[in-house]
Amino acid sequence: MECSLVVVVVDVNPVWWGLQNGANDKGLTLFECMDHVLAFINSHVMMNQNNKVAVIASHTNESRFLYPGREADVKADDGGREVRDGKYEHFANINDTVQEEIRKLIVETGQKINSRLLVIKAADDNASQYMNLMNVIFTAQKQSIPVDACILEKDSGLLQQACDITNGVYLQIPQINGLLQYLLWVFLPDPSLRETLVLPPSIHVDYRAACFCHRTLIDIGYVCSVCLSIFCTYSPICSTCHTAFKLKTAPVLRAKKKKKTSLPAT
Structure with a gap:
C-alpha cells in the first residue's frame, strides 16, 4: 500500500x-x-x-x-480539568492513545x-x-x-x-x-x-554563487570560513555570523647589524 x-x-x-x-x-x-x-x-x-x-x-x-x-477540541470545566464524557482525564488519555496507536499500526x-x-x-x-x-x-x-x-x-x-x-x-x-x-x-x-507528461521545458540553472552583500552573481569572491557566506569584496568582519578575521601579516625583515671590528693596537 x-x-x-x-x-x-x-x-x-x-x-x-x-x-x-x-x-x-x-x-x-x-x-x-x-x-x-x-x-x-x-x-x-x-x-x-x-x-x-x-x-x-x-x-x-x-x-x-x-x-x-x-x-484543542477538548472541553474544560470551571476547574480547568479536561472533561471527556465524564471520564477521568488520565484514563481518557490512556484509552485514546492506545486506540490511536492500534489504528496506526493496522493501517500503516x-x-x-x-x-x-x-x-x-x-x-x-x-x-x-x-x-x-x-x-x-x-x-x-x-x-x-x-x-x-x-x-x-x-x-x-x-x-x-x-x-x-x-x-x-x-x-x-x-x-x-x-x-x-x-x-x-x-x-x-x-x-x-x-x-x-508534457511539462514545461527545464531551465538553465546558473550555479554561480550570489554574494550576500549585493546579491550579484560572482565567479570569484571571499568566503567566510565559519558560516560559508560569500562576499564580492573583502570585509574584516562577516556580516552574517559577525566573525572577525585575523589576517597574518608578512614578517618584517630587519637589517642585520654589522659586527664591530676593533682595530689592532699599535
Whole structure:
C-alpha cells in the first residue's frame, strides 16, 4: 500500500502581498491564493484515500504549520480539568492513545510514503537563509525527496538549484491568476508519472554563487570560513555570523647589524 505526502510551503510575506487586507497589484490576494492552494490540496487527497498533506506558512520571522494544526477540541470545566464524557482525564488519555496507536499500526503496516515538497514563492530570496536552505536541499536529496517550486513573480536562483539537485520541477508562472491551473497541470501528478507528461521545458540553472552583500552573481569572491557566506569584496568582519578575521601579516625583515671590528693596537 502506497501513499503520497505533499508538504506545501506557502510564502505569506506581508511586504509582497500588501498590508491592506492582503491586497496587491498582482491580480490575486493572499486569501485568493490560499483558495487555489486548498483546491490543489483537495485534488491531491481525492486521487487516493491514503494520500496525506501538510501546509506550512512561511512568514517574515517564523514558519507555522497550518495543517495539521493544534488539537484543542477538548472541553474544560470551571476547574480547568479536561472533561471527556465524564471520564477521568488520565484514563481518557490512556484509552485514546492506545486506540490511536492500534489504528496506526493496522493501517500503516507495509505502507510506503512517497514524500515531496512544493514551495509557492512570492517574495525575493533572503540571503540570510542561504545556509538553512542549502541544508534542506541536501537533506532532501539524501532522502530522495523532490523539491518543486512554483514562483509567482521573480526568479529564485536558490530554488532553481534546489529543484535541479533534487529532480524537482521549477516553474515561474506567467500569469498569477491562473495559479490553480498550473498547480493541477504541473504539480498534481505524482513524480513517477512526470516522464509520461508534457511539462514545461527545464531551465538553465546558473550555479554561480550570489554574494550576500549585493546579491550579484560572482565567479570569484571571499568566503567566510565559519558560516560559508560569500562576499564580492573583502570585509574584516562577516556580516552574517559577525566573525572577525585575523589576517597574518608578512614578517618584517630587519637589517642585520654589522659586527664591530676593533682595530689592532699599535
